[in-house]
Amino acid sequence: xxxxxxxxxxxxxxxxxxxxxxxxxxxxxxxxxxxxxxxxxxxxxxxxxxxxxxxxxxxxxxxxxxxxxxxxxxxxxxxxxxxxxxxxxxxxxxxxxxxxxxxxxxxxxxxxxxxxxxxxxxxxxxxxxxxxxxxxxxxxxxxxxxxxxxxxxxxxxxxxxxxxxxxxxxxxxxxxxxxxxxxxxxxxxxxxxxxxxxxxxxxxxxxxxxxxxxxxxxxxxxxxxxxxxxxxxxxxxxxxxxxxxxxxxxxxxxxxxxxxxxxxxxxxxxxxxxxxxxxxxxxxxxxxxxxxxxxxxxxxxxxxxxxxxxxxxxxxxxxxxxxxxxxxxxxxxxxxxxxxxxxxxxxxxxxxxxxxxxxxxxxxxxxxxxxxxxxxxxxxxxxxxxxxxxxxxxxxxxxxxxxxxxxxxxxxxxxxxxxxxxxxxxxxxxxxxxxxxxxxxxxx
Numbered sequence: 001x002x003x004x005x006x007x008x009x010x011x012x013x014x015x016x017x018x019x020x021x022x023x024x025x026x027x028x029x030x031x032x033x034x035x036x037x038x039x040x041x042x043x044x045x046x047x048x049x050x051x052x053x054x055x056x057x058x059x060x061x062x063x064x065x066x067x068x069x070x071x072x073x074x075x076x077x078x079x080x081x082x083x084x085x086x087x088x089x090x091x092x093x094x095x096x097x098x099x100x101x102x103x104x105x106x107x108x109x110x111x112x113x114x115x116x117x118x119x120x121x122x123x124x125x126x127x128x129x130x131x132x133x134x135x136x137x138x139x140x141x142x143x144x145x146x147x148x149x150x151x152x153x154x155x156x157x158x159x160x161x162x163x164x165x166x167x168x169x170x171x172x173x174x175x176x177x178x179x180x181x182x183x184x185x186x187x188x189x190x191x192x193x194x195x196x197x198x199x200x201x202x203x204x205x206x207x208x209x210x211x212x213x214x215x216x217x218x219x220x221x222x223x224x225x226x227x228x229x230x231x232x233x234x235x236x237x238x239x240x241x242x243x244x245x246x247x248x249x250x251x252x253x254x255x256x257x258x259x260x261x262x263x264x265x266x267x268x269x270x271x272x273x274x275x276x277x278x279x280x281x282x283x284x285x286x287x288x289x290x291x292x293x294x295x296x297x298x299x300x301x302x303x304x305x306x307x308x309x310x311x312x313x314x315x316x317x318x319x320x321x322x323x324x325x326x327x328x329x330x331x332x333x334x335x336x337x338x339x340x341x342x343x344x345x346x347x348x349x350x351x352x353x354x355x356x357x358x359x360x361x362x363x364x365x366x367x368x369x370x371x372x373x374x375x376x377x378x379x380x381x382x383x384x385x386x387x388x389x390x391x392x393x394x395x396x397x398x399x400x401x402x403x404x405x406x407x408x409x410x411x412x413x414x415x416x417x418x419x420x421x422x423x424x425x426x427x428x429x430x431x432x433x434x435x436x437x438x439x440x441x442x443x444x
Contacts, residue, residue: 001024001041003041004033004037005020005023005370006044008049016049017032020035021370022037023370027411045372048405050362050373051362052362052366053371054086054346054371055088055346055356056079056088056346057088057294057350060089061076062093063093065095066093067389071113072109072110073115074387074388074389075087075114076118077115077387078387081407081418082321082323082324082325082326083325083373084325085117085359085369085407086117086119086369087119087321089106090123091123096125097120097122098122098123098128098131103137104137115422115425116426119429121139121140121141122142123144125154126159129159129162129167135169140171140172142172143172160213164217164220164222165222169433170223170225173225173226175213177208184201185200188200194261197274197312198258198274203279206233207231210234210237213226224246225353226248227248229248230275231275231279231282232278235285238291243440244439246437247292248293249283250297251297251323252274253272253274255280256268256274258276261274267307267394270316270318297324299388301389302315303390319392321388322393323381323393325403326400329403332402333402347360347361348360348361355435356430367411368411369410376402379400381400410426410427
């Protein structure tokens with residue numbers, strides 16, 4: 001099947017141009033081809049923008065073990081609706097993905113159930129360093145430097161030194177200092193005030209852990225990616241990246257802050273916690289000036305019943321994959337950033353950070369993971385329209401202008417104007433870690 005998408009404003013690596021894009025099977029075959037080139041189908045996309053599919057490098061899709069909250073079938077459909085064509089999922093499922101065998105079990109689940117492309121991190125523990133040395137078919141190793149589930153907390157310096165020194169895969173981490181969190185919790189004592197969540201998981205907890213991880217990365221010359229940056233101080237640290245360290249922002253740390261607790265309560269309880277309005281501004285500025293490279297969601301759904309439990313029984317995390325692109329496109333319309341910047345943060349940069357082969361750009365030979373967006377479409381986020389299994393959004397009721405309207409995964413259209421139109425299975429993301437990551441591919 002050869003398809004020509006014509007008349008769109010196409011976001012290319014070197015700018016925006018109104019050119020034709022020809023898709024042949026799973027690949028982008030040609031850009032700005034001659035009009036007489038034979039195709040099976042022509043799509044007139046006048047008035048729309050064509051962008052690469054979004055790569056969300058931080059999600060929790062809860063399968064296996066926690067599928068009452070989310071599963072790969074629902075989550076991947078939410079991805080397709082939101083313009084996310086590839087996801088990288090975290091290891092804190094049940095059981096934790098801490099062996100090659102358990103990682104490959106998840107890859108089989110992805111192949112059977114996901115309609116978008118998929119990848120899965122392997123989790124670090126103090127005991128599985130030998131496994132981490134030989135792990136394959138993964139974007140990298142996830143470390144929880146702070147509270148986590150199961151055996152995934154790695155807080156002892158000796159274990160962290162060994163992971164950074166002896167493994168070769170890219171590393172990423174949840175950075176909140178466990179001893180600081182515990183001390184804050186003990187100091188504050190018993191509380192049911194959700195605002196105390198940000199006092200327990202405070203600025204200092206994030207700063208100490210991020211500084212610690214960056215020190216490890218520099219001393220051992222090991223690529224490292226800081227997840228969900230939430231503080232102005234971390235943004236300052238990340239200015240000195242040593243060509244090794246990258247960082248990312250999440251929508252909840254861009255759009256929510258402690259002033260939202262009275263309105264949304266535990267619905268916006270997150271780890272790392274929400275910080276201040278000033279931190280929102282600092283994280284935005286760090287994206288705009290390049291100290292942060294990636295926007296990802298940390299999509300971490302729980303049922304509404306679970307989230308509405310009184311604090312601290314309420315779990316941390318919220319769903320975001322089907323609204324993240326629209327949230328950023330709305331900011332384009334408000335003049336805060338450009339669509340080229342959004343494509344960089346959500347498509348190109350994550351592909352480069354994780355060495356994902358043939359994704360993140362509209363270029364000849366790349367995979368045909370494509371999204372048509374209507375920058376003039378205004379739509380409200382509504383709980384009843386969410387495809388995520390948990391069925392709610394913290395942005396319920398918010399009107400956004402700029403939405404994905406059609407999504408292709410490996411050349412197969414999977415979403416069109418509010419409907420999932422195909423259940424063609426996605427494919428496993430491939431990695432070439434010899435590329436060396438984001439900073440090594442700056443001129444690629």
